[in-house]
Amino acid sequence: MDTVYQKQTKVYRAFCDEKRLRILHMLRGGEKCACKLSENLDIGQSALSYHMKILVESGVVDSRQEGKWTHCKISEQGSLYALKLLKEITTPDKSASALI
Numbered sequence: 001m002d003t004v005y006q007k008q009t010k011v012y013r014a015f016c017d018e019k020r021l022r023i024l025h026m027l028r029g030g031e032k033c034a035c036k037l038s039e040n041l042d043i044g045q046s047a048l049s050y051h052m053k054i055l056v057e058s059g060v061v062d063s064r065q066e067g068k069w070t071h072c073k074i075s076e077q078g079s080l081y082a083l084k085l086l087k088e089i090t091t092p093d094k095s096a097s098a099l100i
Contacts, residue, residue, distance in 0.1 A: 008089075011082050014058035019043065020051050024074065027061065031073035034063075058082075 002010070014020055023037055038048045052072060055061035059078035064071050 008085055010054075010058045011060065011078075011085055014055050014060045014082075017051065017054075019047075020055055023051060023055065023072075024060070027072060027074045031071050034070040034072060037072065 015024075019041060022041060026032060026037060026040060034045075034048060034052065037052075038045060041048065052061070052063065052070075055072075056063050060075060060082055061078070062073055062075045
């Protein structure tokens with residue numbers, strides 16, 4: 001079971017790579033087949049799988065299988081969680097200084 005910090009780290013990790021940011025940019029236009037993502041990024045299947053695993057585990061992206069094809073889209077719930085998390089971690093909290 002993931003700790004709170006491990007879960008948060010997965011979300012932040014999703015945004016810390018140029019290729020993953022490019023994938024997210026492409027998915028802003030709606031659901032895409034993984035084959036199109038791979039083609040547009042000019043990367044192989046294994047490299048795309050690596051990045052998609054990180055994005056899906058973060059909750060920011062959803063994927064579904066349709067036959068031999070994988071379709072990906074931005075998760076509305078996951079993106080709202082990422083926004084909430086960023087807001088929480090960047091909002092001053094005087095009680096947090098007592099923990100240091």
